[in-house]
Amino acid sequence: KNQVEQSPQSLIILEGKNCTLQCNYTVSPFSNLRWYKQDTGRGPVSLTIMTFSENTKSNGRYTATLDADTKQSSLHITASQLSDSASYICVVSARGSYIPTFGRGTSLIVHP
């Protein structure tokens, strides 16, 4: 069964600090992996998409990495801001499948 596991479940950091969120998956055959940011009470918004051949992709202060061999991805947030407080959801798609597999998300709280 395709699964996506995210850790930690929740994280609290101080403004200005860096943090890294983890995503492990068993989805196969792998097609792509996305990170979404979901503000409280809002719909998820796509941050990055990574395919099999990509190891790193950046979007401003967000940097996603992918290791397709170990089936792991991470999302690194640099110099965190209060507006980074949100849930970050990892979504993995299998090749040939129309239905992606969602992780439960990591809840990030950035304190001033």
Add this chain to the structure above:
Amino acid sequence: EAEVAQSPRYKITEKSQAVAFWCDPISGHATLYWYRQILGQGPELLVQFQDESVVDDSQLPKDRFSAERLKGVDSTLKIQPAELGDSAMYLCASSLQPRSGNTIYFGEGSWLTVV
């Protein structure tokens, strides 16, 4: 930037009443999804449409939930009768085509509270 429109944003209804949610996907997007998201969890797919046809509704509780996309554009999700456990956020999303590489764009969601 084009958005997926949903309404209502918030709905409070009594148990056993009927409730309906509406979604207008991004223009030109053939694929439309309805997800349910319980607080603290990731979205769970309820139903997926390709144009006006249902592609997957295996997780839709068909005894009380129904969804339609009659003209292949906007869509309605109905719950009748509503139960306490239906309290959640209902997210509509769309993509150009149901290919795994296409980005899924989400609406702002409709919060349902059943009392």
